[in-house]
Structure formats: structure tokens, C-alpha cells
Amino acid sequence: MTTPKNSYAGDGSHTGSYYAASANPAPERPALSGDHDIDICIVGAGYSGLSTGLHLAEKGYKVAIIEGAQVGWGASGRNGGQIVNGLNASLQTIRKRYGQDTATFVAGLVQEGGEIIRERIKTYDIQCDLKDGNVFAGLTSAHMRELEERMQLWASYGITNQQMLTKAELREHVNSDLYSGGLIDHSGGHMHPLNLALGEAAAFEQNGGTIYEMSPVTSVDHKAARPVVHTANGSITCKTLVLCGNAYLGHVVPALAARVMPVSTQVMATEPLGEARARDLIPTDVCVEDIRYILDYYRLSGDNRMLFGGGTVYGGADPSDIKAKLQRNMDKVFPQLKGVKIDYAWSGNFALSFSRVPQMGRIGDNTYFAHGYSGHGVTGSHTFGRILSEAIDGDLTRFDVFENVPWFPFPGGRTFRVPYSVMGSWWYGLRDRLGV
Numbered sequence: 001m002t003t004p005k006n007s008y009a010g011d012g013s014h015t016g017s018y019y020a021a022s023a024n025p026a027p028e029r030p031a032l033s034g035d036h037d038i039d040i041c042i043v044g045a046g047y048s049g050l051s052t053g054l055h056l057a058e059k060g061y062k063v064a065i066i067e068g069a070q071v072g073w074g075a076s077g078r079n080g081g082q083i084v085n086g087l088n089a090s091l092q093t094i095r096k097r098y099g100q101d102t103a104t105f106v107a108g109l110v111q112e113g114g115e116i117i118r119e120r121i122k123t124y125d126i127q128c129d130l131k132d133g134n135v136f137a138g139l140t141s142a143h144m145r146e147l148e149e150r151m152q153l154w155a156s157y158g159i160t161n162q163q164m165l166t167k168a169e170l171r172e173h174v175n176s177d178l179y180s181g182g183l184i185d186h187s188g189g190h191m192h193p194l195n196l197a198l199g200e201a202a203a204f205e206q207n208g209g210t211i212y213e214m215s216p217v218t219s220v221d222h223k224a225a226r227p228v229v230h231t232a233n234g235s236i237t238c239k240t241l242v243l244c245g246n247a248y249l250g251h252v253v254p255a256l257a258a259r260v261m262p263v264s265t266q267v268m269a270t271e272p273l274g275e276a277r278a279r280d281l282i283p284t285d286v287c288v289e290d291i292r293y294i295l296d297y298y299r300l301s302g303d304n305r306m307l308f309g310g311g312t313v314y315g316g317a318d319p320s321d322i323k324a325k326l327q328r329n330m331d332k333v334f335p336q337l338k339g340v341k342i343d344y345a346w347s348g349n350f351a352l353s354f355s356r357v358p359q360m361g362r363i364g365d366n367t368y369f370a371h372g373y374s375g376h377g378v379t380g381s382h383t384f385g386r387i388l389s390e391a392i393d394g395d396l397t398r399f400d401v402f403e404n405v406p407w408f409p410f411p412g413g414r415t416f417r418v419p420y421s422v423m424g425s426w427w428y429g430l431r432d433r434l435g436v
Contacts, residue, residue, distance in 0.1 A: 012068070012069040012070055012073070012213070012214045013069075013070070014069075014070060014072075014073060014077065014078075014194075015073075015078055015346045015347075015348065016344065016346055017077075017078050017194075017267070017269075017344055017346040018269035018301065018305065018307065018343065018344040018346075019077055019078060019081075019192060019193060019194035019195070020077070020078075020194065021344065022192070022195075022301075022302075022303070023194050023195060023198060024127060024195050024198055024199070026070075026071065026198045026201070026202075028213075029070075029071075029211050029212065029213040030212060030213070031212060031213065031214045031215045031231075031233060031234075032066055032212040032215040032231045032233060032234040032235075032236065033233045033234045034233075034234050035234060035235045035236075035237070036064070036234065036235070036236045036237070037236070037237045037238070038062050038063070038064050038210075038236060038237075038238050038239075039061050039062040039063065039238065039239050039240065040053075040056055040061055040062070040063045040064070040238055040239065040240045040241075040242065040392065041063075041064050041065075041066065041227070041229055041236045041238035041240075041241050041242070042063065042064070042065045042066070042241075042242040042244055043065075043066050043217055043220070043229060043241070043242070043243050043244060043245055043249070044065070044066075044067065044074075044243070044244035044245045044246065044248075044249070045065050045066075045067035045070075045071040045072065045073075045197075045201060045211055045213070046072060046073075046074050046075060046076035046077075046197065046244060046246065046381070047076040047196075047197065047200075047377065047378065047381035047382060047385070048244035048246060048370050048371075048377075048381040048384060048385055048388075049065050049067075049242070049244035049385075050065070050071075050076075050197060050200040050201055050204060050385070051116070051200070051381060051382045051384070051385020051386060051389075052242055052244065052370075052384075052385040052386075052388045052389050052392075053065050053204050053209050053385075054120070054200055054203055054204045054207065054209070054385075055385060055386050055388075055389035055390075056389045056392060056393070057204055057207035057208055057209040058207050059389070059393055061392075061393075062208065063204075063208075063209045063210070064209070064210040064211070064212065064236060064238075065204070065209065065210070065211045065212070066212050066215050066217060066229060066231065066236065067211060067212065067213045067214075067215065068214075068215060068216035068217065068245075068248070069213065069214065069216075070213050070214070071197055071198060071201040071211065071213065072193070072194045072197030072198060072201075074246065074247065074248045074348065074349070075246065075247060075348050075349060075350050075377055076193060076194075076196075076197045076377070076381070077193060077194035077197050078193070078194070078267070078346055078348040079193050079267075079348065079350075079377070079378060080190075080193075080265075080267060080287075080289075080297045080298075080299070080307065080309045081190050081191055081192060081193045081287070081299065081307065081378075082134060082188070082189075082190045082287045082289065082297060082299065082378065083113075083114045083117060083134065083188050083189040083190060083191065083287075083378055083379060084134055084185075084188055084287075084289070084376060084378065084379060085110050085111045085113075085114055085134075085185055085187060085188055085379060086110045086376065086379075087106065087110065087356070087357060087358065087373075087374075087376055087380060088356035088357070088373070088374035088375055088376045089355060089356040089357045089374075090150065090153075091103050091106060091107055091110075091153055091154065091157070092149070092150075092153055093356075094106050094357065097355070098405060098406075102401065102405065104157065105398075105401050107154070107157035107158075107159065108157075109383055109398075110159070110379075111159065111187055112379075112382075112383045112386070113378070113379025113380055113381070113382040113383040114187060114188065114189065114379050114382075116382040116383065116385075116386060117191070117196065117378075117379070117382055118130070118189075120196075120199070120200055120203065120382075121191075121196070121199070123203075124199055124200075124202070124203040124206075126195065126196060126199030126200070126203075127195060127199070128191040128192040128193075128195035128196040128199060129191055129192045129195070129301065129302030130189060130190075130191045131189055131190050131191070131285055131286075131287075131299075132186070132188075132189045132286075133173075133184060133185075133186060133188060133189060133284060133285070133286030133287070134184070134185045134187075134188020134189060134190070134286060134287050134288075134289075135165070135170070135173050135174060135182050135183070135184050135185075135286050135287070135288045135289075136150075136182055136183045136184075136185070136288075136289060136290070136291055137170065137174060137178075137179045137181075137182040137288055137289070137290045137291070138179060138180050138181055138182055138183075138290070138291055139178060139179055139180060139290060139292065140180060141180065143180065143290075143291050143292075144180055144181050146291060147164065147181075147182065147183040147291065148164060150162075150183065151163075151164055151183055161185065161186045161187045162183055162184065162185050162186070163183065163184050163186070164181070164182075164183055165181050165182045165183060165184055166181050167179065167180055167181045169181070170182045172283060172284065173282065173283060173284045173286050173288070174281075174282060174286075174288055175280055175281050175282070175283065175334075175336075176333050176334060178332060178333050179290070184286065188286075188287065189287065190286075190287035190299045192301070192302060193378065212231075215231045215232075215233075215234070216231060216232070217229055217230065217231055217245075217252050218230050218231055218232060218252070219252065220241070220243070220252055220253050220367075222241060222243075222253065222255075222363050222364040222366075222367035223364050224364075225365070225366070226238065226239060226366070227240075227241035227364065227366055227367050229241065239366065240366050240367075240368070240392050241366060241367040241368070242367075242368045242369070242370075242388060242392070243256065243367065243368070243369040243370075243371075244369070244370060244371070245371070246260075246350075246351045246371045246372075246373070246377070247260065247262040247263075247349040247350055247351035247371075248262075248349065249371070253363070253369075255363050256363070256369060256371065258409050258410075259353065259359060259371070259372065259407060259409070260351040260352060260353050260359075260371055260372045261351070261352045261410060262349040262350075262351060262352075263312055263313065263349060263350055263351075263352045263375075264311075264312070264313040264318060264319075264347045264348065264349050265309060265310070265311055265312060265313075265347070265348065265350065265375070266309060266310065266311045266318075266319060266322045266325060266326055266345070266346070266347045267307060267308070267309035267326075267345070267346060267347075267348075268307075268308055268309075268322060268323055268326045268327075268330075268342050268344060268345040268346075269301065269305045269306070269307050269308075269342070269343055269344040269345075270305050270306040270308075270337065270340045270341065270342055270343065271305065271340065271341040271342075271343050272303050272304050272305055273300075273304050273305065273306060273340070274304060275304055277304075278300050278304035278306070280336075281300070281306065281334055281336070281337070282299070282300055285300055286299070287299035294310070294311070294312050295310060296308070296309070296310040296329050296330075296333060297309045297310060298330070298333070305343070306330070306334070306337065306340075308326055308329070308330045308333075309326070310326060310329050311325055311326065311329075313347075318347040319347065322345040322346065322347055323342050323345045326345070327342070350373065350374065350375050350377060351371050351372050351373065351374070351377075352372065352374045352375070353371075353372030353374055353407065354407075354408045354409065354410050355406075355407065355408055356374045357372070357374075357405060357407075358370065358371070358372045358373045358374065358376075358377075358380050358384060358402075359371055359372045359402070359405075359407050360384055360387065360388065360399065360402040360403060361402070361403040362403065368388055368391065368392065370384040370385070370388055372407075384402075387399050387402065
């Protein structure tokens with residue numbers, strides 16, 4: 001198969017991540033060639049596109065997914081692998097900005113993505129090292145107050161599977177002196193993200209769906225009554241088009257480019273630590289993230305490696321030395337890991353919206369989109385995929401709520417959004433260091 005080059009994915013091969021090195025076997029899928037006509041065309045074989053496509057295929061629709069590289073090539077196959085409930089923007093923020101009705105609506109679906117993931121894993125027997133438990137760690141008294149307020153707010157919406165942890169109780173989950181305490185969400189969890197994506201792709205194909213890989217989209221006619229997607233060697237005309245390129249859609253659809261900004265985050269994987277050493281670090285095998293503005297997040301892999309992530313680069317560039325950048329942070333959390341061998345280090349982009357609230361809507365009568373999960377895409381993308389499928393199937397109830405949530409462009413437009421965001425991160429980083 002000839003592999004088309006494209007600007008964002010090189011030759012289309014997966015990044016040099018631990019996930020790619022430990023991925024389950026997957027078929028080689030063809031590139032799009034020639035002109036085709038189908039009910040529904042989806043751009044992007046990440047979680048959003050796969051979730052949307054699988055829901056629709058299960059309903060009997062004829063669906064094709066076009067992917068510029070390989071299934072799960074972007075954020076879906078290289079993220080931290082954490083099933084974290086909620087959006088980047090808190091329920092409190094959503095209530096203040098958009099009103100109580102919107103906050104109540106969002107509260108009703110913040111756990112849905114994790115439920116969908118677990119249902120998919122069970123129904124289709126997806127082997128992806130699923131584990132339960134998600135801990136939020138606080139470094140300061142201000143962080144602890146924030147976590148207490150979060151737990152009480154979520155409980156007011158009937159979400160009661162969270163529990164505050166004192167410093168001593170947190171040590172039962174995370175063997176580190178760095179933290180003041182934390183909060184555990186028993187309905188959270190973690191898994192091998194690329195293997196989840198590959199399993200969902202296989203499930204989609206089992207239900208009659210078609211995936212074209214190595215097929216970068218060159219143009220989209222979303223204004224036509226029947227939208228058309230073009231690649232270098234083919235096209236698909238469809239009744240309904242769904243754009244799920246997220247941080248990697250680029251400028252192919254100018255109407256969406258200004259809505260989000262690519263932001264890179266980094267992850268590294270140690271050598272296998274062995275069962276005893278791994279359990280000494282994270283005794284209950286939960287995933288962990290702190291609640292700073294620029295946070296650390298980490299967990300143990302299925303073969304007992306420490307997967308440690310963090311860092312933010314606005315605009316989506318890769319740091320020159322990922323290992324050095326993350327090693328300093330990991331040594332602060334786990335001094336006992338100083339000198340451990342790092343086998344893999346990689347970077348990837350997520351799409352940041354200015355409001356930190358994901359966006360869903362339409363451009364033209366028959367073209368839908370979803371993007372801007374702002375670092376919370378593992379669960380959010382699965383929920384949005386279901387909502388998009390509901391809308392395409394005729395039930396616009398939940399879609400209309402998100403479509404009507406106001407979105408705001410980054411101040412300064414595309415030219416100044418990166419320096420603006422960097423200045424903001426400096427300010428919030430200073431607040432983290434001062435403990436306020």
C-alpha cells in the first residue's frame with residue numbers, strides 16, 4: 001500500500017510511544033481511492049469519530065470513517081489513559097457562566113463517558129488493561145478546600161461516589177510525601193488508550209462500518225446539500241458529514257480552525273518496575289493527577305511501568321527533551337524512582353477551547369462537529385459521540401443544549417492566542433507555587 005505523506009502525521013506511523021510498542025494486532029486498512037457515496041462520513045478515527053460511528057453502525061446506518069494516518073494516531077492513542085469524569089471547566093464554572101439549567105444538564109452526563117467505555121470493553125471484549133479508581137491529589141490547603149467544594153457540589157447533583165482523603169489516607173493510594181491529601185473518584189479508572197481505540201475500530205467494522213486509513217483530507221464541501229470530502233486519491237459524498245479531527249483537523253475547515261488551539265502534553269514510560277516495586281509506589285493501582293493548573297498525571301501500566309505525564313506547550317510544539325522535562329517532576333513525586341531507566345517518551349496534541357468547555361454543533365445543514373475537550377477527551381469524546389449519533393438519528397434533545405452554549409474565540413485571534421495563553425499559564429503557575 002502506498003502511504004501518502006501529510007503535514008501533521010509524517011508517513012502516518014504511530015509515534016514512538018509505549019502504547020504503540022504494546023498495541024494489539026490490527027489489520028492494515030486501505031487508503032481511500034475513487035469516488036464513493038454513503039449515508040454518513042466521519043473524518044477522524046479517534047475516540048470521537050469511533051464513538052459516533054459505532055453508535056450509528058449499531059443502529060444500522062452505513063458509515064465510513066476517513067483517517068489521515070492510522071486508527072488512534074492522535075490524542076486517542078497517546079494520552080495518559082485516565083478515565084476522569086467531568087469537563088475541564090468545573091460544574092461551578094458552568095453554573096456561573098451558563099446558568100443552573102445547563103449545569104444540571106452537564107452534571108447528568110459527566111459520568112456517562114466512563115460508563116460507555118466500560119460497556120464497550122465488556123460488550124466487545126476489548127483487551128486494554130482496564131483498572132478502576134482515579135485520585136485527585138492536592139498539594140496545598142487551598143487545593144484541599146477546592147477538592148472539598150468539588151465533592152460537595154457533585155454530591156448536590158446526586159454524584160456520591162467520591163471520597164475525601166487525608167494525607168495519611170492518600171498515602172494508602174500514593175506513596176509520596178508531596179501531597180496534603182486528595183479525593184478519590186471510585187467511578188474513575190484507567191486503561192491502554194490505543195488498544196481501546198483499536199478495539200472500538202474493530203467493533204465498528206464488525207457492525208458493518210468501513211475505515212479508510214492513510215487518507216488525509218484535502219478539502220471539505222460542507223455547504224453542499226450532500227457534503228463531499230476529498231482526499232488526494234478519492235472522495236466521499238454523503239447525506240451527513242461528521243468532523244472529528246479535533247486538534248489535528250488543521251485548517252481544512254476554516255470555520256472551525258479559530259475555535260480551538262492545539263496544545264501538546266507529554267508522557268513517558270519507565271522500564272518495567274516489577275510487581276512489588278510498582279505496588280509500593282501506587283498500592284491500590286489507581287490513576288492519579290494533581291489539581292494544579294499545569295498538572296502531573298500518572299499511573300501504572302498493565303506490565304507495571306510508571307506512566308508519567310505533564311507539561312503544556314501552547315500551539316502544539318514538542319519540547320526538545322521530553323524525558324528531562326518530565327523526569328524532574330517525577331523525581332519530586334517519587335524520589336525512590338531517581339535513576340530509573342526511561343524506555344519511552346512522547347508528545348501529543350489536544351484541542352483547547354477558550355472556555356475549556358467542549359464544543360458541538362453544525363456548519364451547514366448536514367455537517368456536524370465535536371471538538372475542544374481541553375484535556376478531558378477520553379470520557380468527553382465518548383459522550384459526545386453518543387450525542388452526535390442521537391442527533392443524526394433524529395433526537396436533537398441533548399445536541400441542542402451543547403450547540404446553544406456560547407463559544408468565545410481566543411483573544412488576539414490565531415496570531416496572538418499562543419502568547420496570550422502562555423501569559424495566562426504563568427499567572428496560574430505562580431498561584432500554584434504560592435499556594436493560593
